Amino acid sequence: MSENFEPRIVAFCCQYCSYAAADLAGSMRLSYPPNVKVVLVPCTGRVDPLHILRTIEDGADGVCVAGCLEGDCHFLEGNFKARKRVAYVQRILNEAGVEDARVRMFNIAASDGPGFAEAARMMTETIRALGPNPLSTKTEKMTEEL
């Protein structure tokens, strides 16, 4: 595993909460790892298992889905659906031989800039410990399987 590995993480953030929280973290000038690339979604209920799988397939080292606090979803239960779908994708990744910890669900309130920064740090640390997406490193996967 390379010493200077910088994880690439995609975060699907709900516009009503986590996206605002990410914004707030910026305004508050809180530092958090630049590894997390934010994708705006209208609700985490819009995140399809296929979005997450394709993101991993295309080389992201980690994916997080960040929705509202449970009970606070603007669409009532979008974040609950997202939680189940994340768990479903984790099972599929397990079956396919990829660590399920690369995919994770967070719940962050719009007012919680520090919470977003903390989630970004946590996710980056997790992925740093796991190493690069096994699909994007040819040499490693060959030696591991053989």
Place this chain on the structure above:
Amino acid sequence: MKAGSNLERILKSGQFAITAEFVPPATGDRELIERQALYFKGHVDAANVADNMGAVVGAASCAVSKVLLDLGLEPIMSLVTRDRNRIALQSDLLGASLLGIRNVFCTTGDHQKFGDHPEALNVYDIDSVQLVNAVRGLSDSGKLLGGAGCDKVGSFFVGAAADPFGEPADLMILCLGQKVRAGADFIQSQPVFDLEKFGHWVRLAREEGLIEKCSILATVMPLRSAREARAIHEERRGVEVSRDVMTRLEGVLEPEQAQEGLKICAEQMQALKEMKGVQGIHIMSAGREEVIPELIKKSGLETARAKG
């Protein structure tokens, strides 16, 4: 007297019968069967030869019944509808007739999920009521289910099972009625651990006029330990161990629980003997055939056969 079996003679003459479950092991060793038979012979009026009980493979009930006949122990050949279709079942009945087997006991059988071949395909072509009916047809008019006639088929004395403890009670009576109307001569119940509940069921059966048409044998099962009692109560559906029985078993030290279990069972046998409408006892020893003689002795119900 139709079938001419010992069991039929006893029950028809209004005497009290004692039967016990003979579970054939998975063996091809005749001596083993003969040794096992010693716990029954001279103690019971007839032995139910189980048909792959609990969906666990054992020697064929038909063959084992013949071995018992040879030993002078009257068999009640069990047939379950789980493993064989109507062709095989009727063929077995004809075979039984050839061998001189006069009692048959018809049940659906435990689901194979609980046995030693849970991956097996089941049959359930017909159910126990229809099997009773098939035996009756063959026995009374020499007719197969398909309509063809058979020559010189011996008559059978036909038994079936009943569950006195299921809910609702009137449904259980309805089921009993179906078996009686299908032609069952005798009924052996699910194990009784709750005499009051059983008594209630017998009363209901009497009110329905079913007792006059067939003989009811109450099944008893000596419990080995309080732990076994709890396990049976919790795991075996259709079987309920009463609070009283549980308390008594728990009241003695573990090494003495088996003796206490025998004592409780013997007392239940005495009580059942006195119960109006009960014509006999069936002992299920759950793999402990060696306790049968002692149990019967304790209960004071040694049969005329045993004395003679």
Place this chain on the structure above:
Amino acid sequence: MIIAERKPIKELLEMLAGHDKVLLVGCKGCVTVCNAGGVKEVGVLASALRIARRRQGRPIEIDEMTLDRQCEPEFISWLEEPIREKGYTAIMSAACSVGPQYIAERFDKVAVMPALNTKFIGGTLEHEVWAEFCRACGNCGIHNFGGLCPITRCSKGLLHGPCAGSSGGKCEVRPEVDCIWHLIYTRMKNLGQVEKLKALKPAKDWSSYWSGGVRRVVREDLTL
């Protein structure tokens, strides 16, 4: 409808061993409704298989296509062109097992494999929960049982039930399943038809079932 369920990815990978260019074919019929083989499930499965194969160090190319129905030869012919043009060595069908069989009979140069396990004829109990309701015995008699099927919904298919394995209204074979005989009795009682239940039912004629040989239905008046 037919209820199906995706096979474990490990099993699918074993089937796909040696194949590097495959068409995964979904079906917009029953298996779309039970979320086993529609457009979305095909997309998720294709992605999962690609990920798994890259992980194994032998990437696989999987194209996706979902037919209106796979139980209709007319729709199967839509596969002709892609199979001819693309050089797939295998077709994996995410339909009930009718689909892969039609594909196998039509195309003799490609391997065909099922992505799903066809489970039963059933209905929805609640969102994303399905249960078995019919065994297709071919001679429906549920009107004799309050409109409920003991052939399918009793674990022993008893016509005179329940058995002693019924407890608290549940079946001992699968305790999450209701003892259908309890439901039948309750319903017949409500209908005032308990007397009807007391009658003895003759041994069932199974010749209309699969045991009577592989079945066919023909509507003469509508044949061309």
